[in-house]
Amino acid sequence: MAVVSASPKSRPHASLQERSVSILGSTGSIGCNTVDLLARNRDAFSVEALTGNRNVKLLAEQAVRLGAKVAVVADESLYGELKDLLSGTAIAAAAGDEAVVEAAGRPSDIVVAAIVGTAGLKPTLEAARRGALVALANKETLVSAGAIMIDAVKSGGATLIPVDSEHSAIFQVFDFERAEAVAKITLTASGGPFREKSLDEMRAMTPEQAVAHPNWDMGAKISIDSATMMNKGLEMIEAYHLFPVATDGIEVLVHPQSVIHSMVSYVDGSVLAQLGTPDMRTPIAYALAWPTRMAAPSETLSLADIGTLTFEAPDTVRFPALRLARESLEAGGCAPTVLNAANEIAVAAFLKRQIGFLDIAEVAESVLDAMETVALNDLETVFAMDAEARKRASALLA
DSSP states (O other), rough: EEEEEEOOOOOOOOOOGEEEEEEEETTSSSHHHHHHHHHTTTTTEEEEEEEEEEEHHHHHHHHHHHOOEEEEEGGGHHHHHHHHTTTSSOOEEESHHHHHHHTSSSSEEEEEOOSOOOHHHHHHHHHHHHHEEEOOOOOOHHHHHHHHHHHHHHHHHHHEEEEEEHHHHHHOOOOOGGGGEEEEEEEHHHOOOOOOOOOOHHOOHHHHHHHHHHHOOHHHHHHHHHHHHHHHHHHHHHHHHHHHOOGGEEEEEEEETTTTEEEEEEETTEEEEEEOOTHHHHHHHHHHHHHOOOOOOOOOOOHHHHHOOBOOOOOTTTOHHHHHHEEEHHHHHTTHHHHHHHHHHHHHHHHTTSSSSSHHHHHHHHHHSSOOOOOSHHHHHHHHHHHHHHHHHHHHHO
């Protein structure tokens, strides 16, 4: 049974008018949406630090736009370019993985953890250990090292607010004070661009087709994960760590319109759901303003215009990633770490046209079956298992 990682009784933070924010991964999809919200609310937020991977031009533009104190690029070879772009400003420049971790440790009230992949693990843990409000959009942190992350949140007195639209929806309607009254939680899924495609049709799908999500505007990696439904599988693992539910109390329901973002069912038969238009600025705004709310530029939901909401059970034959994620969650230990790492390698290979679309799940399953499940004891074990899974996945591709 997982422990609750955040609740209305978590430690208090400064009022909305006094909050300072750091964004880890500001140049990605979630990061850019966060920058947009902060730019619209300059009086309510100050910006401590921004970090990016390689897009130094955008990083520098964001830092100047928001008046950040420091900008950090993960690729050390780009330090000179970043420093030149910030010349004449009061914004400090830094580079390298350690500098990203240091940015997470700077004294901001909120840290938006939006770095894609396991690269976000160390800086997110750093933010949790110092007691920040962590707006979590880096799912790999909980998938690969869930128990370690939750321990860091508890020991550091941090607050963990999920930014994924599904987990944000559950967080908003979950009764943490009476968790025993929860019967189950339901993660909704759009089904991705291939929801109605056969296996034969999916076999021929290209990266361009796979990233063309029908509802959401996301980065390439998460878009591919949505197409395979691995994204929803990883979200099941996240949900286990975020909310006090058993593994059999988490289900997935396909909802193509992406209006109901997730639901919580209670023992008395009540089902509470959070609805909204598919715009990531809504859950980001909720995390930034929690426990209050702030205005966001998302389109107002009109159920009359939508007319019909539909639902269907997921097909684990056409989308085996869901089955793999549940199996790894039930296996425990480092099984989710292995699944996540192998999937990252396979997705990258698909984007480079080295493998077919259906090969993504096959590579992940092969690596998962080949590796022994070990206990998740410490961060060193996580990185070792992650590296071994990547090595085996790469060997399969070769």
